[in-house]
Amino acid sequence: MLVPHSPTTTTCHRRSSALAQQIPHLYSFKYLHKRQPHAVNGRQTPPAVVDNQQQDSWQDSNAADVLQGCTAAPAAEAAPQQQQIKEQFDWFKAWYPVAVLEDLDPALPCQVRLLGMDLAVWWDRTAGQWRAFQDRCPHRLAPLSEGRIDDASGHLYCNYHGWTFEGSGACSGIPQLPQGQAINSRKACVASYPTAAREGLLWVWPDASAAAAAESAAESAWPGLAPELEQRGAAAHSSRHGWYFRDLPTPWLAVKENADNDASHDTVLHHGAGFSNRQYAKPLAMQLQEMTPTGYTVSEASGQFTDTIRFPCGARRDYGVSAGVAYIVPTGVGTTRQYHAFLTPQPAKRTASNSSGRPVVPPRTLKGRLQALLRAVRPVWAWHMFSHLLVDADLAMQRSVDINRSRDDRVYMPAAADAGPAAYMRWLKEYGSGGPPVAKLASPYMGADPAQPRSRQQLLDRFDSHTQQCKACRTAYQRLQVARQVAAVVALLAGGAAVAAAALLASGVVGSSSSSGGVLGRGVAVVLGLWAAGGLAGGLWAAFGRILQSFVFVDYDKHHPSKM
Incomplete structure (x- = not known):
């Protein structure tokens, strides 16, 4: 439940009744602790958990005070009522995406992080599926993600002492024991978590209990919001560029609040990115449609778009024929991984009623056609570079939001456009126990005295947080490095050849009096051509350097369109 706070002034001027609907309220954004009643400039705020009737009556009394222009008096204490205990979301009995499938290498195990746990992900060729183990060998606690896939058995092989583990987590071999000796101890097993490969992502259920297999198999437990990607080729929508992801050095609470849930920031913060423009900022009549123990839905009153939030990590914004989907995954203390994809309509298949044989496509505006051509x-x-541009702007804001929230968590949301963030705060209080446990721990940006802010290079890093882990970007980065080296060699060779040719012409070897004018002209043309080739190669070398830098780090303050 949202917690209203008293205005910071106690004496107000008279206002017309037309402003009664515009009275601002302050809401608490404290997830970790329930606020106790306390006085603000002589006024007592209500308890942190009140029912709707109590909260509305308190807000109405505030409005009456403002309209009467009187000095605020202490609010009367509401009669105690029996609190209804609502079903609480279990953050460890839910599906989370941990990797993009096309970025995983079946020949090598890798480490992923989820809810503060290190997991070793590997391909079990015997069962034909991905596995997720606790990333620690029970022998001497070595990371299994640094191991390999055993050639003979296909089991996960620990590179420290050679222990092997089958897909269930059971130990299948210990080289230091006599050959043939059975390994029956449960202490030799590794925790194995349920996995699923859906929507182009690898998902993990972070519970290794006996009931985990049955609980995770229930379709009602599935939180996916991009069913169109289940069968990309035959779906009505597709994401041509697949999933974008990035590891963020910011806490989950702020990132999840923002993604496909705060529509009013898109035109302002992302000004200049794509078709976003701060001049398009306007009132949005956002309305909360429903709230359940698994999420909520907020829509724009005129039907422009609808935001569907499904916990633990999903968010989807539908624009009619297209949609954006994001998954915000809490990876550790103060760290988050963000996935997002834009789903665009595909032409409909030929039908009997379509006698012309032309594909039926939804009507598009000029803006839509330009976007389709660009894609x-x-x-x-x-x-992915364009997506970095969006995420850089979000990161720059979210880092400071976390610092400010650690000092004073009250927020001011007078507009209907804030219905999404308000619903998010309410859901966390009523159903989410304040958020995932790891997201509520102290982080570099949370606590009584936040640590020094990270440098821009650390905050906006692209190389470690994305490029090295993304197959498409890693390949492009390597190819651009080679292309830049080739351009440098060509520039040097062409420049050297041009200098040599010019020297020959100047010395008269080519341009002697016995030479015809045509030969001289061709010699000059060769020199100019070599200079042009060298200049072009040098320009490509510089251009490739700028592109390569965009894979590593771009300073938000100096280059982001919203700062210009």
Whole structure:
């Protein structure tokens, strides 16, 4: 339940009744602790958990005080009522995406993080599925993600002492024991978590109990919001560029609040990115449609778009024929991984009623056609560069939001456009126990005295947080490095050849009096051509350098469109 706070002034001027609907309120954004009643400039705020009737009556008394222009008096204490205990969301009995499937290498195990746990992900060729183990060998606690896949058995092989583990987590071999000796101790097993490969992502259920297999198999437990990607080729929608992801050095609470849940920031913060423009900022009549123990839905009153939030990590914004989907995954203390994809309509298949044989496509505006053309010609890595532009802006804000929230968590939301963030706060209080346990721990940006802010290079890093882990971007980065080296060699060779040719012409070897004018002209043309080739190669070398830098770090303050 949202916690209203008293205005910071106690004496108000008279206002007309027309402003009664515009009275601002302050809401608490404290997830970790329930606020106790306390006085603010002589006024007592209500308890942190009150029912709707109590909260509304308190807000109405505030409005009456403002309209009467009187000095605020202490609010009367509401009669105690029996609190209804609502079903609480279990953060460890839910599905989370941990990797993009096309970025995983079946030949090598890798480490992923989820809810503060290190997991070793590997391909079990015997069962034909991905596995997720606790990333620690029970022998001497070595990371199994640093191991390999055993050639003979296909089991996960620990590179420290050679222990092997089958897909269930049972130990299948210990080289230091006599050959043939059975390994029956449960202490030799590794915790194995349920996995699922859906929507182009690898999902993990972070519970290794005996009931985990049955609980995770229930379709009602599935939180996916991109069913169109289950069968990309036959779906009515597709994401041509697949999933974008990035590891963020910011806590989950702020990132989840923002993604596909705060529509009013898109035109302002992302000004200049795509078709976003701060001049389009306007009132949005957002309305909360429903709230359940698994999430909520907020829609724009005129039907422009609808935001569907499904916990533990999903968010989807539907724009009619297209949609954006994001998954915000709490990975550790003060760290988050964000996935997002834009789903765009595919042409409908030929039908009997379509006698012309032409594909039936939804009507498009000029803006939509330009966007479709851009998506068709833009490579995956270039699409990821555009996504970096959006995430950089969000990161710059979320880092400071976390610092400010640790000092004073009250927020001011007078507009209907804030219905999404308000519903998010309410859901966490009523159903989410304040958020995932790891997201509520002290982080570099939370606590009584936040640590020094990270540098821009650390905060906005792209190389470690994305490029090295993304197959498309890693490949493009390596190819651009080679292309830049080739351009440098060509520039040097062409420049050297041009200098040599010019020297020959100047010395008269080519341009002697016995030479014809045609030969001299061709010699000059060769020199100019070599200079042009060298200049072009040098320009490509510089351009490739700038593109390569965009895979590593771009300073938000100096280059982001919203700062210009």
